[in-house]
Amino acid sequence: MEEHKSLVILACVASYLVMCLSVGLWALRRTSSTHDFFMAGRHLGVLVASVALFSSTMSGWGFVGGPGLVYQMGTSSFWMLIATSIGTMITFYLLGKRLRMLAELRDPISLPEAVTARYNSRSTGLLTAIAILLGVMGYLATQILAMATVLQSVLEDVSWIGPVPIEICVGISGAVLVFYCVTGGIIASVYTDLVQGIIMVFAAILVLVTAVGVVENGMTGMSETILADDPEAMGPWGTLGMVGCLSWYLLLALGMCGQPHVITKLMMTRRIQDARYMLPISVFGYALSACLWIAIGLCMRAVVLQGLHPQLENADDAAAEFLQVYAHPLLAGVVVAGLLAAIMSTADSFLNIGAAAIIHDIPRAVRGRSLKNELLWARVATVSIAVVAGGFSLYSGNLVALLGAFGWSTFAAAIVPTVAIGFNWKRATALACNLAILTGLVLNFTLELFKITLPYRFHGGALSILASLAVFYVVSLVSPRPEIDSDIEAVIDL
């Protein structure tokens, strides 16, 4: 890459990292209790909460893996994008009001605590916290590794820096992440998410405009090129096929209301009625940032097929190659900063909910009371989780990829029945939740661990969520009608 381009990218990335540190320092003064650290004092405005919600949904995977999937499979991964919209709608309809009401009524500082209150069951809260922790560790390790890989490629392109070991990059990027998460907790996290979300949307729109200019006849030219090579790749299902795409649609749409880093943000808003405006802002923000996914993927597939660009060694290089060859240096800088933003906005949410699970939910479920000086322990736990996840990302080999893939499905299978359905259905029982969580975890892990592929490449996570929901409904219906605290029952009735 040309030297000046590398320097511009480095400057953008450095500015972005400095901004994250500044937000951390600013948020430090606003964080004086665990309530602030985990729930932002329930003072988030509509815009901040909406942008934080969509930016933590669009992880680094969406910026790197998404275009890579389009390059590899054609339009198949469009189903992931469109699923997120309906998934966000299901999330807001089911939880926008009720979860926020429960947050005000019982003042929980985490999702498992809200679950404990709903079912009056410490075991259900404990299992939810364990499922969250398992998903967080895998997800976080992949995010940290992705962050370090991006930083490494930025640094090695600058001639006077040269190659930097991945361990140092994990250290630098992890230190910035941990700094603002430890100092400002979720307040720093959501305000950096706000900036990160804005960067992502701008980057995506600029990439779309650039990509259209790369191929003759723009988007139509890309479609025609791909169609001429292999029509199915440009058809509605891409190369994966109809059943596989529908399984992605099911998993992503339904799984959305089981993602703890997303739904906990619904508990942090100032007023219950804020959900009304958060839904459109979140969905449109995500849809705009998804332009990057579609534009880079189709563009790179088309230019390689036309012979204008060498074949990619790895499909996930699609975004990096596009930026390197076709983007203006400033755009490349903004997109790389946007990529780091996408990764960090997801990672910071994971750090926060993971810390809550360790220092608050698990001790309360096991001992029946909270730790003393929770805020201090929350900060210690945040550092510890980041260190463990960082080490895990470097030294656990394939296990990171396994747990990363396991993350979304784990959350979905464990939390969708318990929270999304259970908070809207009085007949749901604690036993049904416990069995549904265990079913989801065991089935999901078995399918991933033994690499079992289902017919037509139906996604294992989608099967896990269906099985988990089935167990939840059946056990609830055959169990005795549960006794619910009167205030919780009133909230479900409202």
Next chain:
Amino acid sequence: MKCWIPPLLLTMLGMTLAAIFLTSEPDKSHGFAHAQIAEMHQAGNGTDRLGSVLLLAWLFGTVMIAFFVSLLALAILPGNRQSFWLLLLGTLLYETAFSLMVLEYRHFAATPLETTFWGPFPTATAWVLFGVWLVPYIFILLYTVFFDRWILPASHRNRFEELLRNRPPDLLKK
């Protein structure tokens, strides 16, 4: 919203999936490595790979959409005729967009090179983006416009305020 509808639809979804799994899967129905380009997949003839499962997969998709909307309906206050009809209308449009896309795909798979374009995409693919993706945005519109009537009317807000006022002091420590 009747609470038995989502489990009923979930059962139908499971049965349809079982039927799909029981069909004989054509070879390479999920694509194969591109003949010339590494890291890229191709899929070959659409009718050959998906023809046998198309009807069942369409059924799976339509039941799945009905299941999604039944979940949306769980959150809406019962006994409201307006919400029932508008949700039903939204569901029909959503199902229609999905079904038209599948129907268009049948033509596309049989004669892919004769396909027409809708904007920059083949018509069947355009149905995914402009139909299946955008039509459900109706539910965002409904949520935003009717929030005060279907989701959180003033009477419910008042009842919630009352709940907060009458909350026993030890409740927060529970």
